[in-house]
Amino acid sequence: MLDALFLGPYGENDTLLEKLVVEFLRDHVYWRRNFHPEDPPAIPTHAAQHPDYKAFESRLRRELHQLSASLKRSVPFHSPRYIGHMASDLLLPGLAAQILTLPYNPNNVSEDAAPVTIDLEVQVGLQLARMLGYPDDTDRPDCAFGHLTSGGTVANYQALRLALALKAFPVALRAAQVPGLALPADDWEAFNLGPDAGIELLGQWQLWLAGQPARDRRRWRDAVQTQRLEHLGMVEFFARHRDLKVPLVLAPITAHYSWSKGLKLLGLGREQLRLLPEKGMRLDAQALEQTLEQCRRERQPVLMTVAVLGTTEYGTVDPVDAVVDLRDRFQTLGLGFSVHVDAAWGGYLATLFRNPDGSLRGIDEVRAGFAHFPQPEVHAAFAALGRTDSVTVDPHKLGYLPYGAGAFICRDHRATALLAEAADYVFHDTRATDYLSRYRRLGQFVPEGSKSGAAAAAVYVTHKVLPLDHANFGRLPRQTVLAAEAFHARAERLAVELDGIARVTVPFAPDSNLVCVAINPTGNADLARANAFVRRLHDELRADASQPLQLKQFFGSMTTLRPEALGETEMNRILTQLQLDPATLVDDDEDTDADRLVILRHTLMNPYLIDHENGISYIDLYLAHLGRRIRALLGSPSP
Secondary structure (H helix, E strand, C coil): CCCCCECCCCCCCHHHHHHHHHHHHHHHHHHHHCCCCCCCCCCCHHHHHCHHHHHHHHHHHHHHHHHHHHHCCCCCCCCCCECCCCCCCCEHHHHHHHHHHHHHCCECCCCCCCCCHHHHHHHHHHHHHHHHCCCCCCCCCCCCEEEEECCHHHHHHHHHHHHHHHHHHHHHHHHHCCCCCCCCCCHHHHHCCCHHHHHHHHHHHHHHHHCCCHHHHHHHHHHHHCCCHHHHCHHHHHHHCCCCCCCEEEEECCCCCHHHHHHHHHCCCHHHEEEECEECCEECHHHHHHHHHHHHHCCCCEEEEEEEECCCCCCCECCHHHHHHHHHHHHHCCCCCEEEEEECCCHHHHHHHECCCCCECCHHHHHCCCCCCCCHHHHHHHHCHHHCCEEEECCCCCCCCCCCCEEEEECCHHHHHHHCCCCCCCCCCCCCCCHHHHHCCHHHCCCCCCCEHHHHHHHHHHHHHCCCCCCCCCHHHHHHHHHHHHHHHHHHHHHHHCCCCEEEECCCCCCCCEEEEEEEECCCCCHHHHHHHHHHHHHCCCCCCCCCHHHCCCECEEEEECHHHHCHHHHHHHHHHCCCCHHHCCCCCCCCCCCCEEEEEEECCCCCCEECCCCEEHHHHHHHHHHHHHHHHCCCCCC
16 A cells, blocks of 8 residues: 555645644644743744835745746656656655754754754664664674765765775784784785774774773874874875785776765775676676786785666666675685675665565565566575675665665674764763764764754654565565566567567666666667667657646656677677667767667656556556657658
8 A cells, every 4th residue: 555655646645744744843833832931932923014024024935936936847756757867756754754853953963963863863774774684783792883874975985984994994003013912914914804804803902992001091092093094194004004005996887976986085096996897787796706816816905896786777786695705705815805785776675675574585475476576686686785894775766755865884883983083062972882872973973064864854754654674665666666577568569569660679677677778760770870869769758947847748868888888798789689780889089979879768666657546557658658759750650
């Protein structure tokens, strides 16, 4: 039953949202009035009659009316006619919770500024950890930890930041010559301990330090701190440890551009990002293995390997299981590194794989009711999430929550001690050791200095109303995957209908709820002409603020396929299916379309794409519309 979850494509649940907003706005006003009821009203009751007051209200209303009118040109994410980018209607629990919390304006940097919502954010991290298969029991020393960010990009920065701190810390311990610890034999070994061994060594250091006399404790703490990479900076750290090279980040070629931005931001440099080829639109595990072996031979450290759980362009799922297996194997060979999963898009699909008790569902259980989902390799990838070191998830994507709400989650919270930043005017009790008290000083550990408590409330309430398992929240991604399967089947029928007019193909079966379609006019062998044709189709599907929205029947997006991402074999397979000459695919700086294939991309998030109540399939309507436009552009009469 999804009918109560959204405002709805037609605003069907306006009464429910209005009642909630009015009820809790009044509740907020009563809270203000009862804070110190003996205080008189600061704004007199007759103020509303003053000419200046009325003039202000007039200006305010005018500007708000103009804003409201302008916003009508916004992209209609709420409509099942929108199948473009990664956005859809908003869940009412999150929308109402965020509106409710906004007037309180909590800043989740510390409990002083957000005594309520900072706890909610810590709980959100544990909710997401459970969904991913990480330990979420705060009594466990290795309990996971997560926090919200403005989006997946900042969450990816946090992953880099934590992995680098953990990788470099053992080197600092050696440089400080801390006695009484079983330190690695040399810098290479220290720099390549791997995340688990690094956390273990960090714990030993903290225990040793706590046992020192008070007069020596600060001296040893300062001795280690001054040797840390975070204190010295990248240049000085590697100048002091000349036998070490700056570590690499290994990521699939389809990885989000935030990884390039993050390496630049941290001072590692774009040169340290190695983009690995794909195999069947997923990270090529064999290529990763060969790269790791080369790094081991050349004593080239690796900071992190990134796997993507739902690529931005195609929704494909990398072999997370193979990546963590390689991490474990190369750890035994002396090359340690972290594994991070960028699940900004696909993270909430994990609800389909979880029982209410947090246990993993078998592949046959998950498959019930689907035609093809999940493929064995996709199930294996989701099953391996609990073995990774950290994950990025975006509640503002498949969590159906307002922007910006990304999230970073790490498997073992103890590593976050390396990120702590003190600020006396914000953080007071630095002696707290229990989990919840520790993270009530959240600003110490996160990149931001200000954080929206309203966003945390939105995510927390949504997860409480719809727990993150297949029986609750999982009903939403279930609908979207069913829509993707229906879209795929209908696209194949469209290919038959347009036989002799245009070649239409789904270039690869969807792993999730993104489906791409490639199109080429019949008789055309030239890639540039095919791309120009698809761009004309996309021009009719893209948002255009200069035109009334109602002129558009549907909204879609586009992306490209490149041989460096697909590999030559896969690229030639798709070109052959479209009857395009591979020789027309050239690397030409003068023609940006000559080195890629332009395709239509469809994000199937809206749960009402198949409207069972009214017997309408917007998928059928869209593909029929697409068929008509293809015929019209090619001058072929409709049947």
